[in-house]
Amino acid sequence: MSIRIGPKDWADDPLQNEDLAKYPFLNDVSEYIRQTHFDFEEYNRPEFKDIIETAIERIETEASGRLYEKLDRFQREVFIFLATLIIVKSIGIESVLRKYSLFEAMRAEKFLTEDLKRERNEQKRRLLLFKIFKELFNVDIDIDADDERLFKVKITDYLKRASHFHEQEWKLINRMVNKGYVYLDADETVRLFRNELGALVYDKVKMMQLLTLPEALKTKIEELRTKMTHRYEYRATAVTDYPPCVKHALEVMGRGENLPHSARVMLATYMLAIGKPVDEIVMMYENAPDFNEKITRYQVEHLAGMKGSRTKYSVPSCDKLRNENLCFATAECDGIINPIQFGRKMRK
Amino acid sequence: MTESAVVKTINAVKSAFRGYYFKPDMVEAPDKMEQREFGYMQFGQPGMVRHLSFKSMKELTATIMKEVPSDIYCSNAYYRFPTYPMQEKQWLGADLIFDIDGKDLHLPCVPSHSYPICTNCGHASAPVPDEKRKEEHYSCPACGGKKADDISIPCAKCIEGSKREVKRLVEFLTGDLGMQRSDIHIYFSGNNGFHIHVSDEAYIPLDPQARSDLVGYLSGSGLMAESIGVRKGNAENLFFIKFPKSGLAYGWRGRVANKLKIDGSSMIKLKHIVEQKGGYAAFKADLDRMTRDIGVRIDPQVTTDVHRVFRMSGTLNSKSGLAKIKCGDNIDSFDPFVDACLLGDGKLSVKVKTQVKLKLKNKSFNISKESAELPAYAAIYLICKRLAEAS
Ligand code: SF4
Ligand SMILES: [Zn+2]
Ligand SMILES: [Zn+2]
Numbered sequence: 001m002s003i004r005i006g007p008k009d010w011a012d013d014p015l016q017n018e019d020l021a022k023y024p025f026l027n028d029v030s031e032y033i034r035q036t037h038f039d040f041e042e043y044n045r046p047e048f049k050d051i052i053e054t055a056i057e058r059i060e061t062e063a064s065g066r067l068y069e070k071l072d073r074f075q076r077e078v079f080i081f082l083a084t085l086i087i088v089k090s091i092g093i094e095s096v097l098r099k100y101s102l103f104e105a106m107r108a109e110k111f112l113t114e115d116l117k118r119e120r121n122e123q124k125r126r127l128l129l130f131k132i133f134k135e136l137f138n139v140d141i142d143i144d145a146d147d148e149r150l151f152k153v154k155i156t157d158y159l160k161r162a163s164h165f166h167e168q169e170w171k172l173i174n175r176m177v178n179k180g181y182v183y184l185d186a187d188e189t190v191r192l193f194r195n196e197l198g199a200l201v202y203d204k205v206k207m208m209q210l211l212t213l214p215e216a217l218k219t220k221i222e223e224l225r226t227k228m229t230h231r232y233e234y235r236a237t238a239v240t241d242y243p244p245c246v247k248h249a250l251e252v253m254g255r256g257e258n259l260p261h262s263a264r265v266m267l268a269t270y271m272l273a274i275g276k277p278v279d280e281i282v283m284m285y286e287n288a289p290d291f292n293e294k295i296t297r298y299q300v301e302h303l304a305g306m307k308g309s310r311t312k313y314s315v316p317s318c319d320k321l322r323n324e325n326l327c328f329a330t331a332e333c334d335g336i337i338n339p340i341q342f343g344r345k346m347r348k
Numbered sequence: 349m350t351e352s353a354v355v356k357t358i359n360a361v362k363s364a365f366r367g368y369y370f371k372p373d374m375v376e377a378p379d380k381m382e383q384r385e386f387g388y389m390q391f392g393q394p395g396m397v398r399h400l401s402f403k404s405m406k407e408l409t410a411t412i413m414k415e416v417p418s419d420i421y422c423s424n425a426y427y428r429f430p431t432y433p434m435q436e437k438q439w440l441g442a443d444l445i446f447d448i449d450g451k452d453l454h455l456p457c458v459p460s461h462s463y464p465i466c467t468n469c470g471h472a473s474a475p476v477p478d479e480k481r482k483e484e485h486y487s488c489p490a491c492g493g494k495k496a497d498d499i500s501i502p503c504a505k506c507i508e509g510s511k512r513e514v515k516r517l518v519e520f521l522t523g524d525l526g527m528q529r530s531d532i533h534i535y536f537s538g539n540n541g542f543h544i545h546v547s548d549e550a551y552i553p554l555d556p557q558a559r560s561d562l563v564g565y566l567s568g569s570g571l572m573a574e575s576i577g578v579r580k581g582n583a584e585n586l587f588f589i590k591f592p593k594s595g596l597a598y599g600w601r602g603r604v605a606n607k608l609k610i611d612g613s614s615m616i617k618l619k620h621i622v623e624q625k626g627g628y629a630a631f632k633a634d635l636d637r638m639t640r641d642i643g644v645r646i647d648p649q650v651t652t653d654v655h656r657v658f659r660m661s662g663t664l665n666s667k668s669g670l671a672k673i674k675c676g677d678n679i680d681s682f683d684p685f686v687d688a689c690l691l692g693d694g695k696l697s698v699k700v701k702t703q704v705k706l707k708l709k710n711k712s713f714n715i716s717k718e719s720a721e722l723p724a725y726a727a728i729y730l731i732c733k734r735l736a737e738a739s
């Protein structure tokens with residue numbers, strides 16, 4: 001089976017199927033599946049048993065916040081990816097979908113960075129840039145004429161994305177800027193698009209229409225759902241006593257959405273202040289798409305004054321939270337200046 | 349001021365403004381007019397009439413003729429429904445605009461032409477030299493009030509200062525940002541500064557955060573020492589040199605490298621410089637000062653606000669009676685006190701509140717007596733500055 005890729009004027013396509021295996025969300029891959037007239041029922045065939053197992057392994061790894069790095073042959077990779085989409089869709093747990101999308105994005109990010117760094121075939125590098133950035137996100141990225149390790153991004157395309165990153169080094173002033181372009185290395189160029197890659201995978205799942213599930217997947221999905229519901233689904237435990245700002249943060253995280261750093265700090269310091277044990281606090285972050293238990297534990301312990309500077313951090317004031325758009329005050333907040341006071345007056 | 353004097357003064361200004369707007373084609377038509385929000389202020393009334401929409405200049409002109417507003421504004425934003433409340437307007441994008449205001453430059457000449465005006469009774473006093481201001485707190489000679497507004501009659505130096513910033517901004521925009529000079533439009537604000545409008549379509553969709561990042565770039569704030577190769581070591585004030593992969597050739601890196609007379613191979617030289625300054629922290633503090641110095645003094649709020657309304661080009665500024673107008677291609681030859689002073693020269697009698705000096709339409713006025721008969725453009729200027737009233 002051969003598939004067409006790229007604009008017709010590329011005489012001989014330098015991109016091979018092995019290259020595409022790393023980027024199964026590309027339009028070309030969907031086109032490939034369409035051309036093979038693949039029917040979901042084919043997942044019931046014995047040769048696909050192994051593909052399904054791999055798909056499940058991939059989802060479980062990603063849902064628990066780790067990168068899945070194994071890469072198969074193209075013909076298998078395509079159907080593994082398709083299976084992950086079907087399974088994640090059928091499980092129907094939002095926070096699983098979000099983590100899966102993020103780690104699929106980071107997986108592609110890893111492959112793409114390597115390709116852009118190691119590939120010596122100039123035409124192939126250009127085609128990759130085109131396939132991924134132009135076709136998917138309509139952004140032009142060029143290779144610098146003087147230094148082929150660097151990539152040129154239009155300033156406005158850069159600002160739209162990087163201005164939402166928090167680290168100081170992403171500020172435009174800390175970049176090499178000239179004549180309307182920002183110059184980035186391969187890692188930076190690809191990192192710039194992480195959210196969009198994630199959103200692309202996320203949308204693929206959301207948009208998917210599932211009519212009937214092949215039997216071979218059905219039981220697997222049931223098993224996985226039971227396992228994951230227990231672990232990941234947002235538990236609406238009694239959060240009614242928390243101040244609205246804390247409640248809001250818990251809800252956002254429960255939905256598996258990203259919480260800004262300042263909100264995470266507020267949540268942790270608040271929980272520490274009311275005497276929650278570190279273990280319990282760490283698990284509150286479990287649904288965050290980028291959850292990493294070790295890092296989270298370190299951070300919470302740091303805030304508790306058990307690590308590093310040994311100063312115990314206090315809960316930020318309502319004023320500060322208001323400034324950071326983290327305040328969701330209700331009438332019950334009247335007259336308090338720190339979330340920690342919430343509810344105290346009433347109980348008295 | 350007595351109530352009748354207030355009415356009389358307002359009427360005098362209003363009639364001068366009406367005369368101005370009566371002439372055809374004074375107000376410049378903004379593009380995509382139907383997607384913009386308009387607003388205006390009325391003489392003697394607080395607050396802005398906002399959320400208006402006009403389909404054509406004819407419609408807008410009719411309203412201006414009818415209301416004779418003190419100030420007329422139009423959004424930099426484009427909306428699907430410009431007349432709806434803010435949350436429902438549906439923002440489509442906004443022009444990129446920069447504001448350079450003479451008063452933000454803190455020029456040494458400013459105290460010599462700033463008139464304290466009592467916020468309680470409106471009494472105006474002669475300018476007070478800077479040193480004296482620090483010692484004595486304001487006390488109104490007429491009512492003993494303790495608060496005053498400083499009303500400045502910008503001098504040629506003030507305008508020169510603003511122009512210098514404008515030129516530096518244009519350099520940044522056409523150099524680092526690679527904009528076409530023809531996409532950059534410079535306007536005199538109508539009082540003491542300039543508005544720079546950018547018509548490059550690529551900037552229209554940018555959100556406030558992206559604009560704020562851009563402002564940081566232009567004003568030189570937040571450059572890390574690491575960006576030019578000075579990295580923090582693992583103990584207080586320790587450092588080492590490692591140049592960034594993409595080099596020091598352009599942008600802020602280039603600017604700083606130039607100042608320090610180094611390039612991507614000056615490892616040892618840079619090490620010496622940092623040591624001389626006293627280590628990482630001291631070098632960083634110095635760097636901050638240097639970049640703010642090289643950066644352009646633009647008002648960060650104005651550029652990041654994508655829902656703001658801006659004074660329209662060709663309309664009068666009620667803080668001065670001068671017009672906001674487009675400066676030609678050569679900003680050096682633009683003189684706001686001539687080119688933006690567009691009111692008539694019929695005589696008007698005014699009561700001047702304190703001794704003042706000003707120069708308009710190339711004519712110098714040095715008014716020391718209380719009652720004076722002045723050409724309308726000068727009389728209105730002083731009234732708008734709250735230094736005179738109609739008599
Ligand atoms: S007022 Fe204070 S406690 Fe209430 S929501 Fe806002 S920040 Fe939280
Ligand atoms: Zn007074
Ligand atoms: Zn001056």
